[in-house]
Structures are given as structure tokens and as C-alpha cells.
Amino acid sequence: MTEQTLNVLIARREEQAEGIVVLDLVAPDGTPLPAFEAGAHLDVHVGPGLVRQYSLCGSPADTARYRLGILLDPASRGGSAAIHRAFHAGRQVTVSRPRNNFPLSAGAAHSVLIGGGIGVTPILAMAHHLERAGQSFSVHYCARERGKAAFLKELAEAPYHARVHLHFDDEAEAQRFIPARDLPEPAPGTHLYVCGPAGFMDWVIAEAGKAGHAATNIHREYFKAEADMAGGAFEVVLSASGRTVPVPAGSSIVQALAGAGVKIALSCEQGVCGTCLCTVLEGIPDHRDVYLTEEEKAANDQILLCCSRAKTPRLVLDL
Numbered sequence: 001m002t003e004q005t006l007n008v009l010i011a012r013r014e015e016q017a018e019g020i021v022v023l024d025l026v027a028p029d030g031t032p033l034p035a036f037e038a039g040a041h042l043d044v045h046v047g048p049g050l051v052r053q054y055s056l057c058g059s060p061a062d063t064a065r066y067r068l069g070i071l072l073d074p075a076s077r078g079g080s081a082a083i084h085r086a087f088h089a090g091r092q093v094t095v096s097r098p099r100n101n102f103p104l105s106a107g108a109a110h111s112v113l114i115g116g117g118i119g120v121t122p123i124l125a126m127a128h129h130l131e132r133a134g135q136s137f138s139v140h141y142c143a144r145e146r147g148k149a150a151f152l153k154e155l156a157e158a159p160y161h162a163r164v165h166l167h168f169d170d171e172a173e174a175q176r177f178i179p180a181r182d183l184p185e186p187a188p189g190t191h192l193y194v195c196g197p198a199g200f201m202d203w204v205i206a207e208a209g210k211a212g213h214a215a216t217n218i219h220r221e222y223f224k225a226e227a228d229m230a231g232g233a234f235e236v237v238l239s240a241s242g243r244t245v246p247v248p249a250g251s252s253i254v255q256a257l258a259g260a261g262v263k264i265a266l267s268c269e270q271g272v273c274g275t276c277l278c279t280v281l282e283g284i285p286d287h288r289d290v291y292l293t294e295e296e297k298a299a300n301d302q303i304l305l306c307c308s309r310a311k312t313p314r315l316v317l318d319l
Helices: 079-086 117-133 152-157 198-210 253-259 293-297
Strands: 007-018 018-024 040-049 048-057 066-071 093-098 110-116 135-144 162-169 188-195 220-221 236-240 243-247 277-282 302-304 316-318
Touching: 018 079, 040 066, 040 079, 048 066, 048 079, 048 117, 066 079, 066 117, 110 117, 110 198, 117 135, 117 188, 117 198, 117 302, 152 162, 198 220, 236 253, 243 253
Parallel strands: 110 135, 110 188, 135 162, 188 220, 236 316
Antiparallel strands: 007 018, 007 093, 018 066, 040 048, 040 093, 236 243, 277 302, 277 316
16 A cells, blocks of 8 residues: 555445446445545556556445446456456455546536446436535436446435436437437536546537537546547657657557656556646647546647647657
């Protein structure tokens, strides 16, 4: 254990739905765990050099356990497959302290929480917090089919169950999620929170924008994205040493730096988690991540080294 990581024990494992396991993590000595905010996640150390992020789906008021819902991704790069195969009750695992890239807006008058598939996990923590705080909110949980949707019993028994709306692609048309009907009228105090598969999120965000919801009031967290490495060669300059490292066509900055003996902290490798975020001192990045907001990308003073490239012949990085 370090200041940044925790050793926790899997106290309970439950098969909640087809391809979804829910893990309850506790401190081995039974002491309270560090507090977390709604929308936060853990970096789970699945194996040597293999770290993946999973959202906390329990109540932030419950410091006795961390709760994770993990989908077995058919295209797993090793993380979810290893967890489904080997993470059983009684096993000790290493996780990060909670980090939050998807916080609730403190000034929201009304929050609309939209989860697609396993993207409902941070939505649950948000609903727990908003209910406890006595704030106005609604939940929309969308899934392809009821049999593949986790947490249905928990939602039905939650104190906020009357605010929950379920939408299944394989059921009646009238109950499916229709943004034009199901989203409230845009208002300065109305905030939307969207999490789920990239295609679902892009659709909801686009529809919300068409309806007039301000971009600054639409919050999102992607679980994964396809990294696009297409593009010509460029070079990066490490400001601390003045060293120049060429980045070949089709290679990531992280790969080029690793080849030069410069190690960068990594996790998702898809421009989702922000672990490899770096300050840009000179040059214009070619942003290919889904972590930075459009405003942050426009500032061109930060870059995700795992997936983004350069629009200028060189970038000077704060490394």
C-alpha cells in the first residue's frame, strides 16, 4: 500500500446479470475506506502492468465498502476478462484511492442522470448522493434487454425508485428512451450526465444539443474509445532536458517516449482516463481523446499522450 493505492479485500461477488459481476470491496481490517464523491472511479490493478478504471456505484455515504459493477467486454484487452475469471470473494487486490473525472455540478437545480448499459454505475452513486442531499433529479437507465441489465432490484427498492425510468431496446416502443420526449426543457440550472457506450453517448449528447441544452451543462464520461494513430511524423521536445524524441507515423507519443527510455504513467491507453495528461508548452496538439472538454481542447495547453498527436511539426512538453 502507498499514499496513492489501497489494499482491499473482495468481501462479496455477485453475478447480477448476464456478463456483469458486482464486487464489494472492504478494508481487510474492517476500518472505513477513504471517502469518495459521486461519479468517482477506482484504478484497479488487475495484474502486472494491467490497470483498468471502474466507476464506484455504491452510496458515497457508505465508507464501509466500495462497490463496482464490471461488464465482461467481448473485446476485452485483458482487464474485464481477468476480473471475471479470477476476482472472487476472499481475494485481496490493489486499487487506487478514489478519483473523480465525472463530478456533479454543485449549482444544478435539476440533474438528469442517463446511463446506457454498464454506464449506469456512476449514475447509481449520483442518485444516492442527490437523494440524500434532497436535490431534484431523475434517472434514465437504458439497456438492450432486461436480462442484460444489472441493478434492477436495487433500483426498484431504492428510496428514489419513483424517479427511475427504465428503457429496453427489445420492449415496447413507448418505453424506449426518446430524448425529444424524455429530456426536460433546457434551463440554466438543468444539468445532464451521460455515461455508457460511445455510440449511445454521442447520440444522447447530439440530441440534447439539438434540443438547446448548453454544452457546459452536458457532462459525460466515456468508458472506452478507439484510439486513432493515423497521421504523419512529428517530434516532441522534453522541456526539462531539452531532449528531442521523434514520433513516427502511426505511433503514439507514449510509444515513442518508451522507445527512448522515458516511462509515462498509463492506464486506459484510449484517451479516456486522463492518467497520461501532460502540459503542452509550445505547439498545437491534434486532440484524439474523449477526456478533455471541447473548451480544454481549444486551449491547446494539455494533451493525452496515449492517443493524441500534433498539428505542428513539434510539441514542447512539460516533461
